[in-house]
Amino acid sequence: MATMTAAEKKAEAKTQYNAFLAACPSQQVLARVSGKWVTLVMSALGSGPDCTGEPRPMRYSELARVLAGVSPKMLSQTLKSLERDGLVTRTVVATVPVTVSYELTDLGLSLHGTVRQLKLWSEAHRDDVAAHQDRFDARTIPA
Amino acid sequence: MATMTAAEKKAEAKTQYNAFLAACPSQQVLARVSGKWVTLVMSALGSGPDCTGEPRPMRYSELARVLAGVSPKMLSQTLKSLERDGLVTRTVVATVPVTVSYELTDLGLSLHGTVRQLKLWSEAHRDDVAAHQDRFDARTIPA
């Protein structure tokens, strides 16, 4: 039906693009890393509670304390996805009550290192960005 | 009122944490970069339509064509936020009808380079991650 051709072509183009999007490596990492808590969990695990130390394993409750404000749901969800991706290990010690500790894998550590690069960029350019924002807002809002 | 103390302490801790979160540089870049279209726009502008060329300016409609499936709303919104952050420039040429072109700034180019690192990590480790996911799912789902 010729009447559908335009819409069909559009839909098809979009499907193809979504496929490309889904396959795009940078999109995948970005999606993984951009969850609200994932970088914070990885930071805690990768640099200690104060983000300035050595990588070390931490327990669930310790993470919950360090990441003040995280709900059990989000912490659990975040840790599970990181475990699924092979970025952290989950170790259960059969004490009573049970003890669970989480630790970055080598893979997780390497991603942490890469994300650190982004962080360094941010620290290096945050003033730049803020200045641009101010100028932009000054030009657009007051009108 | 003593009955509110626990809730108050919790709220305060959360406020403090949100402040930390807001101040955390890596969170800021992540938030900026993780919009669905921002890396795609930056890629198009930074590597040409096929992601393998040189940085060059592109027009609104050209971006809309290359990023098949993007709505005018999202493209406009994405470009505006990138412009606000000083990552792209918006140039209006007073032809008729009007012509607008967008181009990465040096700042935008440098962020593009940093994000490229993430992309390289992803390409290097995607099989690793997929393998972990498969093993994880195999262990958890079939139970």
Place this chain on the structure above:
DNA sequence: CAGTATCCACTTAGATACTG
């Protein structure tokens, strides 16, 4: 051409309460 305006759908995160 280069957007803006409006309305809707979906995903994501948080609060809260309960369990092995």
Place this chain on the structure above:
DNA sequence: CAGTATCTAAGTGGATACTG
């Protein structure tokens, strides 16, 4: 201690129609 279950709020992206 280490979570799970449920419900709700909020933010984010999409479809569509219209404008300077």
